[in-house]
Amino acid sequence: MKKIIAKTSTRNYPIFLGNNLFRSAPKLLKSLKDARQVLLVSNHKIDSIYHSRLLDMLNDTGLKFSIFLVHDGETFKNNTVCSEIYDQMLASNFHRTDIMIAFGGGVIGDLAGFSASTFHRGVKLVQYPTTIVSQVDSSIGGKVAVNYKQIKNIIGTFYQPHLVIADFDLLSTLETKEIINGLGEIVKYGLLFDKGILKLLDRIIESPSQLNSAIKSQYFDQIIYKCALIKTKVVARDENDISYRNLLNFGHTIGHALEKASGLTSVTHGQAVGLGMLAALDISIELGYLSTDFKMQILGLYKKIGLPTKIEGIDMDKIIKAMGYDKKFVSGKNKFVLLRNLNQPFFYCDLKQDIIINSIKNNMG
Numbered sequence: 470m471k472k473i474i475a476k477t478s479t480r481n482y483p484i485f486l487g488n489n490l491f492r493s494a495p496k497l498l499k500s501l502k503d504a505r506q507v508l509l510v511s512n513h514k515i516d517s518i519y520h521s522r523l524l525d526m527l528n529d530t531g532l533k534f535s536i537f538l539v540h541d542g543e544t545f546k547n548n549t550v551c552s553e554i555y556d557q558m559l560a561s562n563f564h565r566t567d568i569m570i571a572f573g574g575g576v577i578g579d580l581a582g583f584s585a586s587t588f589h590r591g592v593k594l595v596q597y598p599t600t601i602v603s604q605v606d607s608s609i610g611g612k613v614a615v616n617y618k619q620i621k622n623i624i625g626t627f628y629q630p631h632l633v634i635a636d637f638d639l640l641s642t643l644e645t646k647e648i649i650n651g652l653g654e655i656v657k658y659g660l661l662f663d664k665g666i667l668k669l670l671d672r673i674i675e676s677p678s679q680l681n682s683a684i685k686s687q688y689f690d691q692i693i694y695k696c697a698l699i700k701t702k703v704v705a706r707d708e709n710d711i712s713y714r715n716l717l718n719f720g721h722t723i724g725h726a727l728e729k730a731s732g733l734t735s736v737t738h739g740q741a742v743g744l745g746m747l748a749a750l751d752i753s754i755e756l757g758y759l760s761t762d763f764k765m766q767i768l769g770l771y772k773k774i775g776l777p778t779k780i781e782g783i784d785m786d787k788i789i790k791a792m793g794y795d796k797k798f799v800s801g802k803n804k805f806v807l808l809r810n811l812n813q814p815f816f817y818c819d820l821k822q823d824i825i826i827n828s829i830k831n832n833m834g
Contacts, residue, residue: 471694475609475701477708479629484609484701486694490636491522494597495529501593501631503566506533508558510581511572512541515599518642523572532568535561539580544734546576546616548624554584558592568593568631574600574647575607575738579622582613586628596630600643601651601684602739604635605658605696606717610704619732621725627709637693640684646737648680649775653739656770657719657746658696661806661814666692670774677775716814719806720746722792723829727780730787743776748828753807755824756817763811779834788829 470487485497498507507527516523516538527534537557539545569592571581578596585594596608614625640648652670659666669692673683683689700717707714724745727736736744750767753759771778780788792803803825805817 473694473698473701475629475633476705477611477629479611479627479708480631482629482631482633484633484635484697486604486635486637486690486697488636488638488690490634490638491526494526494634495531497632497634498530498532498568498570498595501568501595504532504568504593505564505566506535506561507568507570508535508537508554508561508563509570509572510537510539510554510577510584512545512577513538514541515573515577519572519639533561539577541576542734543576543616543621543728543738546580546614548615548617550580551584551615554581555588558584558588563588563592565589565592568595570595570597571608572597572599574598574603578603578607579612579614579625582611582628582630583615583625586613586626591628594628594630596633598633598635599639600647601640601693602654604637604640604693605651606654606700608633608635609697609700610714611708612710619729621728629708635693635697637690641681643684645677645680645775648684649677650737650739652680652774653743653746653776655692655696656767656774656776657717657742658699660746660767660808660811661716661719662699662812663695664811666695667770671770674774676773680775715804715816716806718804719808719814720744720749722803722805723748723788723825726788726791727783729791730783735782740777743771744778744780744832747771747778747832749805749807751828751831752805752817752820752824753809755827756807758807758809778832780829780832781834785826785829785833789826792825 473484569585571578585592598604598608611627611629614622617623669688673688720742724741727741750764807817
């Protein structure tokens with residue numbers, strides 16, 4: 470088991486990464502002092518896989534516990550479900566010293582995290598990520614939110630967890646589409662910060678048919694650790710996402726627009742970000758920073774790991790309109806993260822509309 474300490478102005482907290490952490494989890498949870506009870510938030514799909522092990526883990530804490538299950542999917546990350554979580558906390562007389570566990574992927578982490586941050590102005594929060602996206606990115610850094618009127622993450626807070634438990638074994642039950650979803654986020658870290666991540670991916674994956682075996686390798690564990698460590702360093706430098714942390718939105722300006730334009734259903738977050746990154750590469754090429762050969766190399770990696778290379782079935786006008794809801798919208802203009810070269814990201818805020826439109830058209834099927 471490896472340990473990273475995330476350091477923020479709000480609090481420092483440990484991130485534990487390793488295999489078979491169900492065994493260690495009760496002790497880790499009991500290290501959060503003064504708790505009387507635990508509320509574990511997950512979804513029906515995850516619970517059907519891990520129900521007995523979750524019960525054993527919660528019983529071993531010696532604390533009173535309850536479980537709240539939601540339906541699977543981004544559309545259920547909303548205020549209505551959040552209110553239902555509040556109702557359960559009220560019914561069990563939940564206090565600030567009690568523990569909320571977000572056991573799931575990014576949707577559960579956001580939904581449970583937002584509920585934890587706002588009930589009693591903040592209860593203890595444990596992020597227990599079960600997907601690649603959540604282990605490398607969303608469980609770390611304290612950004613929690615719900616969607617509103619199909620606008621992704623528009624209502625949210627910054628609320629750092631008190632503990633993160635990233636168990637690599639949980640990834641073995643992921644469907645192929647969720648593995649690909651996570652690989653999109655990992656490619657982002659490789660392009661922005663560490664080319665070694667891209668080399669490791671290229672080394673362990675020859676084709677999409679090998680994904681399930683690849684994520685069980687020790688090299689993939691290294692990739693998750695590298696991404697998590699990078700995320701903690703970025704958050705330490707800019708906890709509230711005012712400047713430097715915006716780099717993590719590489720691919721997100723157009724990616725989030727694709728998610729909204731698709732109704733938050735037909736395109737997963739990782740796929741949308743992956744397509745958004747391709748558009749950002751095209752913009753970087755158009756501005757003279759990158760060569761077309763650079764993009765061709767990245768497209769080769771996309772095909773090996775199963776990431777889509779074309780935007781399919783989404784109307785261009787809807788995409789452009791959706792970009793107006795981007796949280797990094799500055800002075801009437803979208804703030805793009807581009808690349809000067811591999812691992813050389815920078816911000817660009819004054820892009821001409823035709824360049825943006827062409828970058829999307831270039832990547833439409």
